[in-house]
Amino acid sequence: MKKNTILGFGVLLLLQSCVKNPLSGPDDTYAFRMPDYFPEPTYTFANNPITREGFTLGKKLFNDPLLSSDNSIACSNCHVKSVAFTDPQHRLSLGVDERAGIRNAPSIVNMAFMPEFFWDGGVNHLDFVAINAIENPLEMNEKLGHVIAKLNDDPDYPALFRQTFGIQDTITSPYFLHALSQYMLLLVSDRSKYDMVQQNKATFTAAEFAGQSVFENKCSSCHPAPLFTTYDYTNNGLDTAFEDLGRGRITEATMDQGKFKIPTLRNVALTSPYMHDGRFKTLDAVLEHYDQHMVLSPSLDPLFLQSDPPGIRLTADEKEQLKAFLQTLTDYELLKDPIF
Numbered sequence: 001m002k003k004n005t006i007l008g009f010g011v012l013l014l015l016q017s018c019v020k021n022p023l024s025g026p027d028d029t030y031a032f033r034m035p036d037y038f039p040e041p042t043y044t045f046a047n048n049p050i051t052r053e054g055f056t057l058g059k060k061l062f063n064d065p066l067l068s069s070d071n072s073i074a075c076s077n078c079h080v081k082s083v084a085f086t087d088p089q090h091r092l093s094l095g096v097d098e099r100a101g102i103r104n105a106p107s108i109v110n111m112a113f114m115p116e117f118f119w120d121g122g123v124n125h126l127d128f129v130a131i132n133a134i135e136n137p138l139e140m141n142e143k144l145g146h147v148i149a150k151l152n153d154d155p156d157y158p159a160l161f162r163q164t165f166g167i168q169d170t171i172t173s174p175y176f177l178h179a180l181s182q183y184m185l186l187l188v189s190d191r192s193k194y195d196m197v198q199q200n201k202a203t204f205t206a207a208e209f210a211g212q213s214v215f216e217n218k219c220s221s222c223h224p225a226p227l228f229t230t231y232d233y234t235n236n237g238l239d240t241a242f243e244d245l246g247r248g249r250i251t252e253a254t255m256d257q258g259k260f261k262i263p264t265l266r267n268v269a270l271t272s273p274y275m276h277d278g279r280f281k282t283l284d285a286v287l288e289h290y291d292q293h294m295v296l297s298p299s300l301d302p303l304f305l306q307s308d309p310p311g312i313r314l315t316a317d318e319k320e321q322l323k324a325f326l327q328t329l330t331d332y333e334l335l336k337d338p339i340f
């Protein structure tokens, strides 16, 4: 018994000093966890250790319309939990005053591993994402400083920030941004059927298994397991000319025009509509695009030029098998987890 306690204490100390795996105390409900086949997180937890209080405050902020100019829109309006934190209703996101944005709201699971954010990689740290959402006139149309003032005037928030971060004075933006990140960081999607199969706790059906091998042959160079993205930017042949320059907007390189971040396919069965502008409603439409409807442009990924016409030929059987495999990436455990 005694030996166990000492060992337990040692392990706890070890974990607390280990940035990769910050713990929030003896109850590890709020610890950052990931399976051993996931890559190292990109987020620097040492600067913002996750605690129960920080996560809970982040969750409250994420769901609070106070963050928008007319107190009408919360982060959770566009990142809806039941559909893996995407927006099922709008092809292009809808902000305050029904203002239409230019892009489709992506899923925000597994943000701890993402090197750059947004479809064009325009933000390079998770803590800064919220500033863009808040200050974008087509989204929350608010000023960060004004949100902080509203939080300081609120009857509940000042005490919550003091308890969470041990601060004496008023709320400032770094604490606000850290709390939001704590909530998002724990949205690790790793409990899908695909994961259960990796962990020998489930087996694929024949169709899922066949779909996995089609996927590995035809899709995984851009969408590799376990996160189903390389996080690179490329052009998968949606358009001949680009209204939205995508990655080209950031790098200003002509060859980057029309390239977008390769999205994760985790929970893809739930994250319709698809692509940076939400142009496809169904997975069938996506597969038809890869098979038949790809168009040429200077930055088209050369992989697609290996076929003529460009694309990835898929038989009717392969499409069904691919869909069966993609369904196994849905993480119902995460979506029904009461802590979120």
Ligand code: HEC
Pocket: 062, 067, 073, 074, 075, 076, 077, 078, 079, 093, 094, 095, 096, 101, 103, 104, 105, 106, 107, 108, 111, 116, 117, 118, 119, 120, 129, 130, 131, 133, 134, 138, 139, 140, 180, 184
């Ligand atoms: C009006 C809808 C809307 C609101 C409100 C909104 N978002 Fe988003 N979110 C988007 C869209 C659209 C994108 C993609 C933006 C782009 O690529 O230019 C996005 C991207 C993101 C990303 C990056 C995901 C990725 O894969 O790169 C994160 C993280 C995120 N939002 C978190 C938040 C947080 C936190 C809030 C609240 C402070 C918030 N969002 C409010 C629509 C919204």
Ligand code: HEC
Pocket: 215, 218, 219, 220, 221, 222, 223, 233, 234, 235, 236, 238, 259, 260, 261, 262, 263, 264, 265, 268, 271, 273, 274, 275, 276, 277, 286, 290, 301, 303, 304, 312, 322
């Ligand atoms: C050469 C790289 C590449 C290959 C190969 C590739 N994809 Fe993609 N995929 C992308 C890019 C880039 C996007 C985002 C494009 C955009 O929105 O402009 C994307 C988007 C998607 C989406 C939309 C996801 C969402 O959340 O909007 C799905 C689904 C998808 N791909 C499935 C597949 C399947 C299935 C295959 C194999 C048949 C495949 N991809 C092969 C690069 C690739």
